[in-house]
Every structure is written in structure tokens, then in C-alpha cells.
Amino acid sequence: MRVGSTGLWGRTLSNLSFPPTRAVGHGAAWYRRDCHVHSVHSDGELTPEELAVRGRAAGLDFLATTEHNSAAESGAWGHLAADDFLIILGEEVTTKTGHWLALGIKPGEVIDWNHQVRDGLIDQCLDQVHQVGGLCVAAHPHAPYPSGDFMFPFRGFDVVEVWNGLWTSDRPWNADNEAALAEWGRNLAADIHTGSWRPAMGNSDTHLEGQIGIPHTVVFAEELNTEAILAAIRAGRSWIAESADVDVTLTANADGHVAGVGEQLTTYGGQVEVQAAVRGVPAGTVSFHTDRGKVHRASLPGDGAGVVQWNTTAKESMFVRIEVRHPNRDVAALTNPIILV
Structure with missing residues (x-):
């Protein structure tokens, strides 16, 4: 599904303020980012303004907005971007047999979520993201709830989210993350041998107060802009930290x-x-x-x-x-x- 000149619920895209794709004046460096957050515009409890403030306080240089199955309110983020803070547009594609992140999609674009393993539509959806230069992330492969377990093959995805902070409560790590890390680690040698390895990523999956940036991924990019950041993540020029203290x-x-x-x-x-x-x-x-x-x-x-x-x-x-x-x-x-x- 694509949104054209009008967004969901009849809001025109021309009336929305979308964030710029480049933070001015920031060259090659290590940047801290959280690419899986939810605001009040899906099922989070924080506003975009609150998430941006807390993201900065957590030491982040950029974040991606990934509302469930919607980009209708992406424009709410435009005024929050700054010369030292980048915001990337994305979506959490919440299917019946696993969730995945579409990062770097266009303003107002929505990726269809009404698919599952058996219907064979996943490749078409991944292609839609890749055609605009976006990144496809297999999210929380062992999440402990219906549809959270990732049933799609990793083939076609660019990155695997091996560390997800949503269900970690007062600890930044749990058994579901341990299982995801072990699975990724077991496959790494064979994937590198065939030239098709997928980097690991960590995100907070923020829904509640106190979650943002726990964990996050630290990325070496040539510039603080969407294209450079996505290229660095795709290449694996990154590592995962539980917080900015590490x-x-x-x-x-x-x-x-x-x-x-x-x-x-x-x-x-x-x-x-x-x-x-x-x-x-x-x-x-x-x-x-x-x-x-x-x-x-x-x-x-x-x-x-x-x-x-x-x-x-x-x-x-x-x-x-x-x-x-x-x-x-x-x-x-x-x-x-x-x-x-």
C-alpha cells in the first residue's frame, strides 16, 4: 500500500512537516541511534516531542520513528529534527507471522502488513522498501507473544534485530535476546562464506517511559544523513550498546x-x-x-x-x-x- 497526495484519514501530505534527510555539518564519525520507537500515534505512551527530548538525553544522535503499520503521523516529527539530531522515517510492519522494520521509506509511504509466510508476498514487500533505498530489519525474532516469533526466512532482509529492549523490564537483557543472538551467531560463518551475512542490530522498541536508547546501535557513517546511515548499517559498520555509558x-x-x-x-x-x-x-x-x-x-x-x-x-x-x-x-x-x- 502506498499513500499518494493524501495521507491516511484524509490528511494531505502538503500540510505535514517531514524531517530532513540530513543533519548539517556532521561528517565521518560514530553515531548512536535507536531505530525502533513508538509514539502516541501507534501504541506508545510518549509524544514525538517527548521521545526526541528523551532520545537526546540518552545520548542519541538520531532515531527512527516506526509506528505500527502506519506512516500517517510521520509528519509530526519534522520540527523535531535539528542540525545535530537526525530523524529517519520508518514503519514496523506487523504481520501475522512476524514483525519487521522498514527504515528509510518515503514520507507518507506505508508498507502493506496484511501478509504472512504462507502467501508468499514478503519478497514483494521487501522490494518496495529496497526500491527507495530503504533497509529491511527482521525484528525481535523470538518475541514472547502471538505473531512476535519471526517465521519468515531471513533471506531478503538486510539486518537482524538480535537485541530488543521492550520486554526486558528492569534488566537490559533477557532469554529471548539470548536466543536471537545465538541464532544469529550460529548462522554467521555460513552467511559470511556465501557473501550474504546480515549485521546485528539493537533497538529499544520504546513504548513506555524510560525505555529509549536501551539498547541502541552505534554506527560509523560518513555523514549524519539517512543514506549514509542506512549504508553503514547495511555494511555492518556498527556495534550494540545497552546505554551511552558503554x-x-x-x-x-x-x-x-x-x-x-x-x-x-x-x-x-x-x-x-x-x-x-x-x-x-x-x-x-x-x-x-x-x-x-x-x-x-x-x-x-x-x-x-x-x-x-x-x-x-x-x-x-x-x-x-x-x-x-x-x-x-x-x-x-x-x-x-x-x-x-
């Missing part, structure tokens, strides 16, 4: 050649030094994961700031990624992989 840097170095998260490092068969620098996880642990599973684990000091190193080769490890966990085993941060060749 900071992670992961690099791999082979004879002076350095790569970061989401990048590929040519090693020429030599040794690779992988280094993880972490802040904000007191007495936590850092674990390194490759196509052989968990291969190394180290503890962080009591103040939560530390650097952990581990050596490997491309022959031993197709890729490397890390998970940072609290002493109670809840995840505090995780990265997408660095690919070694």
Missing part, C-alpha cells in the same frame, strides 16, 4: 593494516592482533568469537575500563567479533564481525 572499540591489525567492525582485513597469511577497548562495564568480561565459536575470554577491571588483546590468523579465524557481559552474564555490548582474508 563504549567499545574493536580493531584487527595485520602488519600495520588495520580494520574495524564491519570491515574486511587482508592479512596475507600473517598474524592478526585483535584489540578490544571497553569502557563502562565494571568487572565485566570480554569474549572473542569466530567461526569456531567462543575462542577467548578475559576479565575487565573493577572500574570497567580495559583493553584486551588476542592473536589469530585468517586460516584459524574467518572473522572475529566480541561480546561484553556484566558479571551476571547479561550482555552490555556486542559487535558485528571484522572479516579476515
